[in-house]
Amino acid sequence: GESVGLHLPTLSVQEGDNSIINCAYSNSASDYFIWYKQESGKGPQFIIDIRSNMDKRQGQRVTVLLNKTVKHLSLQIAATQPGDSAVYFCAENMPDSSYKLIFGSGTRLLVRP
């Protein structure tokens, strides 16, 4: 389940700092969005979701922001920990489909101790 790629953008943060991971999605008709975390050798793990009728949603240490005007999603991780090191994907879903997800290309988060 490892998404290894020479072209993955990488965000390096100090442990304890906040992280912001950005994603541009492709379809203005998409109405549901999910952030996934993928650790080496694992499948995508659900973090948080948001529907298009919202612009912000908070979970435990994570916040997702949605800007439909510019088709932009962000994931904010508070007080980043070493266990947060992984590849993060946004995914979008369009209505009138079978709820298939369209994944972004991912961002690698590295947490420096």
Next chain:
Amino acid sequence: EPEVTQTPSHQVTQMGQEVILRCVPISNHLYFYWYRQILGQKVEFLVSFYNNEISEKSEIFDDQFSVERPDGSNFTLKIRSTKLEDSAMYFCASSAFPGIGGQPQHFGDGTRLSIL
């Protein structure tokens, strides 16, 4: 916490052979999916399955591919005659009935398929 399980974790097969990848979705989920991830690339949708039939399939999911829910717990992906370019991680996912606006899809840890 309920999870999606996939077997085997790694499958090595000669080109032209048939492979079956197996998945046990979360027990009360109704929608099932297969995705694949070629090394270094995005996760790509292959097929969705609901009520014992395919809901949608991508261009990748050609006549070499098929899915089946042979019993109440398993969901399988069969590739009839494998090609080198089928080498990838294959992920199974499931979701509760989506309703309006979608529901999270939960993924297994994948099967790494290597075609020689």
